[in-house]
Amino acid sequence: MKPSRTPKKQQSRIRLLDEETINRIAAGEVVERPASVVKELAENAIDAGAKQIRIEIRTDPGGISRIRVTDDGSGMDAAEARLAFTRHATSKITSWEDLSRVASMGFRGEALASIAAVSRVTLVTKPADDAVIAGTRLVIDGGEIVSEEAAGTPAGTSITVEDLFAATPARKKFLKRKATELAHIYTAVERCALAHPRTAFLLVQDGAEKIRTYGRGGLFGVISALYGTGIARSLVPVNGTTPYMRIEGYVGRPDLNRQNAQMIVLSVNERQITSNVLLRAIRAGFGTLLPKNRYPVVFLALNIDTALVDVNVHPAKKEIRLSREDEIVRDLAAAIRTSLGDKELIARGTPAPGGSAAPAPAAGVAESHSAYRIDPRHERMPQQPLHAAFGQTDTRLRLTEHGAAGAAAKVPGSLTVLGQIDTAYIVVVRKDDAGEAILLIDQHAAHERVLYEQVLAKRERETTAQELIVPVILTLRSKEAEIVRGARHALMTEGFLVEEFGGDSFAVRTVPVILGRQVAPDLVRDCVADIAMETRVSAENVRERITTVIACRGAIKAGTPLSAEQMQKLVDQLVRSKNPWTCPHGRPTMVIFGRNELDGMFRRT
Structure with missing residues (x-):
């Protein structure tokens, strides 16, 4: 009889990771790149009540070699300094209930431990307490404290990070080139400064000042310091x-x-x-x-x-x-x-460099601020021959002329129409308390805005549909037909009664009132086809999409000649709109050229 064998115990495939591996994995979640170090240290400084934060970056041909963040915050004593590098040690919360009301930047107690796990860190700190004479200097390498000593230092904290990711070469390999990593650092500092406008920030790279904010002037002051007065204005x-x-x-x-x-x-x-x-x-x-x-x-x-x-x-x-x-x-x-x-949100024309006014004229030369003036008593435009397109344009303008009747003009001053450029843009002179300026108005975008607002207004207060004398038959591709079938209810609410007409064909029997009773069949086809082109029609945006298409397709087109009366009527309708500044697609309806813009274009600055 053979002796029985004791079954060999199978080694478990699941095991606990060692502390060093855990720390480096956790560090990878918090410290993605050098900018993450800057952000975490700056936020720690803010939590410590710092009013001034100095960030110093040193680079070498290989990238970022050193990061130092110095603050004038509350600082730490020796015991707190040692504890600060222990994972999940924090001064911000004491229990999980505090998470529901946390107001500090940090709260997990992970940042310093994570940074120290993948770099060499030198901490110099001293509490803001007159009774404490000396500060503390700690050196942490790979998460382990390798040196501790007393140090003479002002109140606050300075943390220097070197050899970042030296212990995790896989992470270091995926860092971008030096310029990219520096750009991320600049962004991190800018975002910190914008979130904390009462704190002064200074970023110095290789001895050169790159970013400075002053901790005063509020958010507007920080924006001006970071992006310049051009954007701020x-x-x-x-x-x-x-x-x-x-x-x-x-x-x-x-x-x-x-x-x-x-x-x-x-x-x-x-x-x-x-x-x-x-x-x-x-x-x-x-x-x-x-x-x-x-x-x-x-x-x-x-x-x-x-x-x-x-x-x-x-x-x-x-x-x-x-x-x-x-x-x-x-x-x-x-x-x-x-x-x-x-x-007033009129788009500006080409700005004058520096925005300065024109120089004073030479001595003895008189210069009027308005060399040419338009006398409204005189004929502003030459008589135009009757154009075939004028009749259709008159019809479209009559359909929209009552929508904003009685509304106050959103564009201040008197507006005088001078003419039309290439049957696409209307030239207007505006005169107000600030002086005179030229307005160029996109006639299609302008009428599109007027139509859009009137479609919205009619939707709320009256019947939106009117029956066509002759239904318009549409034959679509299968994909377009399915989109139209899915949008039929929404189309009906906007005034389009679309009925099945066999196969992928549809009969359009009513259209929105704003398009007129004798609307051209091509216009109806264009409206529905445009809606059918939308590949993702959701219940949330389909009505907005339909309204925008109605306005776009029903508006006066670029290339349409307008009489003087028609141009004036369109301008009057536009300036009484709720939002005369852009068309429904967000393009500007008008661009203004004031004295500064014109002086800049003629280099008279």
Whole structure:
């Protein structure tokens, strides 16, 4: 009989990681790149009550070689300094309940431990206490304290980080070139300064000053220091208060838009964040003032009840989660809309360099500020021969002339039409208390804005549809037909009664009143075809899409000759619109050339 064998014990495939590995994994979540170090150390300084923060960067051909952040905050004694580099040691919270009301930048106690795990850190600190004579100097290498001694130092804290990612070569390998990493550092410092305008920031790279803010002048002062007075002068203040939120900051005029969201800077309770929810609110606030796929310039500081904000979402604390999200979106959008609604938002022509006035004329030479004046008693334009297109244009303008009747003009001053350029732009002279200026008005964009607002107004107060004398038959491709079938209800609410007519054909029996009773079949086809071209039609945006298409297709086109009377009528309708500044797509309806712009173009500065 063979002796029985004892089964060999299988080695467990699941095991606990050692402390060093845990620390380096955790560090990878918090410290992505050198800019992460700058951000975390600057925020620690802010939490310590610093009024001045100095950031020094040293570089070598290989990249960022040293980061030093020095502050005049509360500092630490020797015991606190040692404990600060222990993971999850923090002065910000004491229990999980505190997370629901955390107001500090940091709260997890991870930043210093994570930085020390992947670099060599030198800490010099002294508490702001007259009874403490000497400070403390610690050297931490790879997460281990290798040196501790007393040091003479002013109150506050200085942290120097060297050999970043030396212990994690895989992370170091994926760093970008030096210029890119420096750009991320500049951005991090700018965002910190904008979120904390009462703190002075100084960024020095290789001995050269790169960024300086002064801790005074509020958010506007920081914006001016970082981006210059050119952008600062184009900003509109935004202020609002609700029972749970206070809104303060600035948004750029619509013509200051950008191709990406880099210039949308948000802070919530002084924490710099990114938020798709708040971005949606900002875009809703601008509405049709912005072109599609363009982004505004925004600097907003929101103070929201901390019970409504969950900051414990992202490893680097870049994102937040909001309760009462719908109300916050609605109120933020309303605050932006209200602020922009009070301002004249005509796009400026080419600005004069430096914005300075023209030089004084030479001695003995008199120069009038208005060498040529238009006498309204005289004929402003030569008589024009009757044009075949005038009749159709008259019909379109009559359909829109009552919508804004009696409304106050949003564009101040007297407006005198001079003529038309290339049957596309109307030339107007505006005279007001500031002097005279030339307005160039895009006739299609202008009438499109007028139509858009009247379609919205008619939707709310009266029947939107009228029956066509002869139905228009549309034959579409299968994909377009399915989109139209899905949008039939929304089309009906806007005045289009679209019925199946066999296969992928449809009969359009009614159209919006604003298009007129004898609308051309091609116009109906264009409207419905444009709607069918939208590949993602959702219940949320289909009505807006239809309204925009009606306005675009029903408006006077570029290339349409206008009589003097028609141009004046269109200008009058535009300036009495609620938003005469842009078409529904966000393109400007008019551009202004004042004295400064004209002097700059003629180099008379």
